[in-house]
Amino acid sequence: MAGTYTPPRLTLPVGDRDHAQGPAEATVTLVEYGDYQCPYCGAAYPIVKRVQKEFGSGLRFVFRNFPITNAHPHAAWAAETAEAAAAQGRFWEMHDFLYEHQRSLGEEAPFAREEARLKLDVPRLAREVAAAAYAPRIEEDYMSGVRSGVNGTPTFFIDGVRYDGYPEFDPIVAALRAASSAPRRRK
Amino acid sequence: MPKTAPPSLKILPAGVPAPDFALKTTPDQDVALRDFLGRPVILAFYPADWSPVCSDQMGLYAQLMPEFKKFDAEVLGVSVDGVWSHLAFAKERKLNFPLLSDFEPKGAVSRLYGAFEARTGEAARALFVIDRKGRVRWSYLSPDGVNPGAEGILAALEKLG
Numbered sequence: 001m002a003g004t005y006t007p008p009r010l011t012l013p014v015g016d017r018d019h020a021q022g023p024a025e026a027t028v029t030l031v032e033y034g035d036y037q038c039p040y041c042g043a044a045y046p047i048v049k050r051v052q053k054e055f056g057s058g059l060r061f062v063f064r065n066f067p068i069t070n071a072h073p074h075a076a077w078a079a080e081t082a083e084a085a086a087a088q089g090r091f092w093e094m095h096d097f098l099y100e101h102q103r104s105l106g107e108e109a110p111f112a113r114e115e116a117r118l119k120l121d122v123p124r125l126a127r128e129v130a131a132a133a134y135a136p137r138i139e140e141d142y143m144s145g146v147r148s149g150v151n152g153t154p155t156f157f158i159d160g161v162r163y164d165g166y167p168e169f170d171p172i173v174a175a176l177r178a179a180s181s182a183p184r185r186r187k
Numbered sequence: 188m189p190k191t192a193p194p195s196l197k198i199l200p201a202g203v204p205a206p207d208f209a210l211k212t213t214p215d216q217d218v219a220l221r222d223f224l225g226r227p228v229i230l231a232f233y234p235a236d237w238s239p240v241c242s243d244q245m246g247l248y249a250q251l252m253p254e255f256k257k258f259d260a261e262v263l264g265v266s267v268d269g270v271w272s273h274l275a276f277a278k279e280r281k282l283n284f285p286l287l288s289d290f291e292p293k294g295a296v297s298r299l300y301g302a303f304e305a306r307t308g309e310a311a312r313a314l315f316v317i318d319r320k321g322r323v324r325w326s327y328l329s330p331d332g333v334n335p336g337a338e339g340i341l342a343a344l345e346k347l348g
Contacts, residue, residue: 005330008338070250070281146251151336152243164333 007162008149012140014062014160019091021052022060028180030059030172031157033066033145036078036098037105038153044167045099051172058180063095065141066153074105076138081111083134084125090118198301198313198328205230205317208296210287211270218263218285220321227260227347228317229340232302232310236268236276236286244312244334249282251337258344265289265296266310302328316343 014020014029032048034041052061065083067075078098085094097114104110115122128134145155149162156163156172158179165171199205205228209219220228233244248255248262255262262284268276273286289296289310297303302313312329325343329335 005333008336011338068246068250071246146254146336147338147341149336149338151247151334 007164009162010144010157010160011148012144014060017137018062018064019086019095020060020062021092022055023057024060026055026060027058028055028060028176029062029159030176031062031064031160033064033141033150033153033155033157035065035067035072035075035153036082036095037072037075037102038068039102040152040167041154042099042102044154045096047167047169047172050169051176054173055176055180059176064145065138066145066150066155067138067142068153076132077129078105079138080129080132080134081125083137084128085115085118085120087128087134088120088125090120093118195306196301196304196311196313196328198311198326199315199323201323201325203323205315205321205323206299207321208299210265210289210296212285212287213274214270218287220263220317223261223263223317224321225319227258227319227344228315229255229260229262229344230265230300230315230317231262232265232297232300232313234304234307234309234312235266236272243280244336245276245282245286246280247334247337249280249284252283254337254341255344258347260316260344263287267294267297267308314340316340316347318347 010031014031030051048061052059065079067079069076082091082094082098085091101110115125148157154167156167158175163172163175165175205220207220209217212218231244231248245264264284264286266286267289269290270288273288277286294303294310297310300313300315302311304311312333312335314327314335315323316325318324324347325339327335327339
């Protein structure tokens, strides 16, 4: 059984359905399957931000939901909230806020304040979250991850190939460089 | 990054009968492979309880139980940990399938499947899908440190028909 190991590949290609930052024609695409309540995703969140800064418009970043609901009681609520904000054009703001306030998950006040600050239609958002309006989309994200070899959170894919390294800045940057052979960007 | 499976291990291949065994899952309860004849079994060897990641391999399988149940499949996790560790681990991670203790003689069942890593004294991350008649239909050895996930298991279950 020894031999060269081939990491699994993304079975659902990145497309219009996805929440993406960075241009579609970026040289390299990083996909994260994440859970808003997972502390390892919380730890990866600022690292991904640094990586995005490092590559600028050379990187496209996509986030897909992989809520581990049997371990994380607030994961489904958080995913629904981000998707409901997305329906009002505010996905990334809510995504960032959820990770930046991960320890407050389960409280109402900080998130209610943020919904108001983002000028969201709060009754609509509350209605949609209560009805789990985006559960089919979250489930599609989740099952696409399962079929692509997501084995925990966070799991990253670089240009469609599962990244098996550590979720730290240097190894992710090295893997992205290797994938893109992009010249280093300087500001 | 290139990774390779432990070169010393030759796990049981598809096509052979799955060796029967009985192991403890609680201090006074044994589980035998033959108990599951008539149903597909996912036999998942793993190195140790308490690996420090969210939704480790076993947690992922617990979360995926509804998918496995569509195939009427049972999951059995096997490591060399003792039953008390298994009980605490299963409770903490909310695992909904038996963890079997390959503890005494240590690693005997893992060896039977070619999945004992003598270097570390632990089971390797080896997966077997066993059909209703007790035959290995798919097996996979994951490289060191790589959680194999579940997509290979689901593909193998689909092929059982």
